Amino acid sequence: MCGIVGYAGRRGAQPILLDCLKRLEYRGYDSAGIAIVGKELQLFKAKGEIAVLESTMPEMEGSVGIAHTRWATQGKPTTENAHPLTDCSRKVAIVHNGIISNFMELKEGLLRSGHTFSSETDTEVFAHLVEAELKDGLVDAVSKAIAKIEGTYAFAVVGEGHDEIVATRRESPLVVGLGEGENFLASDVTALLKYTNRMVYIRDGEVVRVTADSVDIFDSKGEKVSREAEKITWNLEDAEKGGYPHFMLKEIYEQPEAIHDSLLGRIEGEESEPFFQDNRFSNVKIVACGTSYHAGLVGKYIIEELARIPTTVQISSEYRYSPVARENPLVVLITQSGETADTLGAAREAKKRGNKTMSIANVVGSAITREVDYTIYTRAGPEIGVAATKTFTTQLVAMYLLAMELGAQNKTLTAQARRSMVGTLRNLPRAVQDVLNQARVIEALANKYSDARDMFFIGRSINYPIALEGALKTKEISYVHGEGYPAGELKHGPLALISKESPVVAIAVRDHTYEKMLGNISEVSARGSPVIAIGFEGDTELSKFADDVIRIREIPPIFSPVPIIVVLQLWAYYIAKARGCPIDKPRNIAKTVTVE
Numbered sequence: 061m062c063g064i065v066g067y068a069g070r071r072g073a074q075p076i077l078l079d080c081l082k083r084l085e086y087r088g089y090d091s092a093g094i095a096i097v098g099k100e101l102q103l104f105k106a107k108g109e110i111a112v113l114e115s116t117m118p119e120m121e122g123s124v125g126i127a128h129t130r131w132a133t134q135g136k137p138t139t140e141n142a143h144p145l146t147d148c149s150r151k152v153a154i155v156h157n158g159i160i161s162n163f164m165e166l167k168e169g170l171l172r173s174g175h176t177f178s179s180e181t182d183t184e185v186f187a188h189l190v191e192a193e194l195k196d197g198l199v200d201a202v203s204k205a206i207a208k209i210e211g212t213y214a215f216a217v218v219g220e221g222h223d224e225i226v227a228t229r230r231e232s233p234l235v236v237g238l239g240e241g242e243n244f245l246a247s248d249v250t251a252l253l254k255y256t257n258r259m260v261y262i263r264d265g266e267v268v269r270v271t272a273d274s275v276d277i278f279d280s281k282g283e284k285v286s287r288e289a290e291k292i293t294w295n296l297e298d299a300e301k302g303g304y305p306h307f308m309l310k311e312i313y314e315q316p317e318a319i320h321d322s323l324l325g326r327i328e329g330e331e332s333e334p335f336f337q338d339n340r341f342s343n344v345k346i347v348a349c350g351t352s353y354h355a356g357l358v359g360k361y362i363i364e365e366l367a368r369i370p371t372t373v374q375i376s377s378e379y380r381y382s383p384v385a386r387e388n389p390l391v392v393l394i395t396q397s398g399e400t401a402d403t404l405g406a407a408r409e410a411k412k413r414g415n416k417t418m419s420i421a422n423v424v425g426s427a428i429t430r431e432v433d434y435t436i437y438t439r440a441g442p443e444i445g446v447a448a449t450k451t452f453t454t455q456l457v458a459m460y461l462l463a464m465e466l467g468a469q470n471k472t473l474t475a476q477a478r479r480s481m482v483g484t485l486r487n488l489p490r491a492v493q494d495v496l497n498q499a500r501v502i503e504a505l506a507n508k509y510s511d512a513r514d515m516f517f518i519g520r521s522i523n524y525p526i527a528l529e530g531a532l533k534t535k536e537i538s539y540v541h542g543e544g545y546p547a548g549e550l551k552h553g554p555l556a557l558i559s560k561e562s563p564v565v566a567i568a569v570r571d572h573t574y575e576k577m578l579g580n581i582s583e584v585s586a587r588g589s590p591v592i593a594i595g596f597e598g599d600t601e602l603s604k605f606a607d608d609v610i611r612i613r614e615i616p617p618i619f620s621p622v623p624i625i626v627v628l629q630l631w632a633y634y635i636a637k638a639r640g641c642p643i644d645k646p647r648n649i650a651k652t653v654t655v656e
């Protein structure tokens with residue numbers, strides 16, 4: 061997720077663009093850049109936060125320009141990879157928010173026709189496509205160039221000698237702000253509210269030309285479209301959260317898009333792009349902390365199911381002091397920040413042991429990605445809330461992708477099985493959206509139990525780690541003492557804590573553990589505990605055993621952790637909200653733990 065802004069007016073564009081860009085810093089902050097059309101096209105960019113750009117850029121004359129703050133997905137966060145990016149002549153500059161999934165094949169074609177590249181980004185191919193089509197103006201060139209693009213985008217383009225900005229979008233947001241004798245462009249209204257509250261939303265496939273005195277929208281056939289402006293009533297702080305009350309809720313709702321983006325370009329063909337050379341691994345060792353550790357526990361079930369490779373999972377701070385293993389594992393380090401000290405330490409320990417290492421990270425160029433042999437990037441975008449949500453579900457996506465690759469290498473995953481998995485992966489965003497559509501039901505139940513002091517979460521097999529993650533979400537943002545257990549373990553002690561004061565959340569999807577889960581629900585219910593079961597739609601058994609039931613659309617059990625954890629994220633969120641907790645910044649904990 062990146063931030064785009066544009067200005068076309070009569071005032072100096074540079075200070076206005078910087079001012080607007082700063083309000084999009086939450087969308088990405090690893091590098092930034094600006095391009096302004098003066099006598100010639102002026103461009104400047106810098107690695108680091110917007111403040112670095114602001115303090116190092118030269119003064120630039122001109123009243124039309126674009127600017128960008130980056131969240132790297134393809135290409136490390138360097139100055140060369142910062143946007144705006146240009147064509148060969150440096151007379152066309154573009155900024156981009158999204159992922160071009162066919163950029164490699166486009167780049168090869170452009171290189172063959174003589175174009176030269178200055179970055180390792182996917183975005184730069186678009187600058188050269190516009191250059192190649194630039195015969196009858198920018199609108200025409202952009203319209204022809206986007207016809208070649210696969211993936212997601214919001215592009216804004218400026219060109220030397222053109223007093224206009226041309227922009228377009230597909231799945232990434234783009235809005236025009238209407239001023240008096242000036243007009244604006246941005247990824248979201250947050251950037252523009254200081255200057256105007258009259259917004260025109262651009263829709264997928266449309267191309268818009270913005271000048272100081274005009275805004276012209278063209279549909280995919282090149283026909284002009286008229287569109288009324290909308291008046292935005294949000295204040296600035298609400299706007300930064302997209303109108304949500306908390307970043308955590310916004311990020312819970314971003315999960316369909318984050319999962320979609322994390323799959324882009326990775327499941328299209330029969331064989332997805334391999335993440336690493338064909339190394340035969342006798343076993344896999346997953347190492348992580350907190351929520352990422354729970355993703356690893358789910359990953360164990362997925363890898364052993366699909367690739368039949370023995371997989372163990374260890375907390376980073378424990379792995380570092382565990383005895384040196386004899387066999388040669390693939391050590392997979394899961395860390396959304398890529399900066400967790402314990403996990404970085406574990407990566408160094410694994411390398412010291414001579415093991416191949418892979419990271420699953422959400423931040424391109426983060427410390428862990430520079431320590432390991434391979435990286436699978438999740439594409440969740442920046443996660444501001446301390447409680448991990450969209451980074452967790454995209455870590456699960458990475459686990460499916462890794463398991464499928466290992467399964468293909470080990471020939472334990474048939475082509476037919478792979479096709480079926482790809483089909484379900486493609487539907488995961490919709491499965492998550494189905495849960496989000498039930499938010500009111502989940503909120504009502506969370507409110508019903510929000511006074512509890514203790515809460516237990518139980519599950520079996522692949523949903524045992526989801527019980528742990530649901531407990532962690534609840535304890536870290538609502539301060540209710542949530543404990544997750546393998547359901548079969550209650551009778552070995554925890555049952556002593558079960559009473560009518562301690563609600564139990566039981567994950568009971570119709571898989572091979574279902575009957576046992578019904579027994580566990582009876583076990584706790586008989587001791588007075590209210591039970592909230594999570595099960596499949598159409599399951600009429602559950603309501604005979606549980607006090608309340610939250611239902612998800614039926615899905616192959618191996619994928620059920622994804623929609624179920626979204627139920628539990630909302631459950632935790634609404635309990636914390638009912639208890640008046642500071643949800644985005646819970647007490648005593650930080651978003652990234654850079655101390656051991």
Ligand code: AGP
Nearest residue numbers: 350351352395396397400447448
């Ligand atoms: C999760 O909600 C917590 N914020 C915490 O457990 C987190 O998952 C853990 O600190 C690991 O962070 P990482 O993924 O950045 O390594």
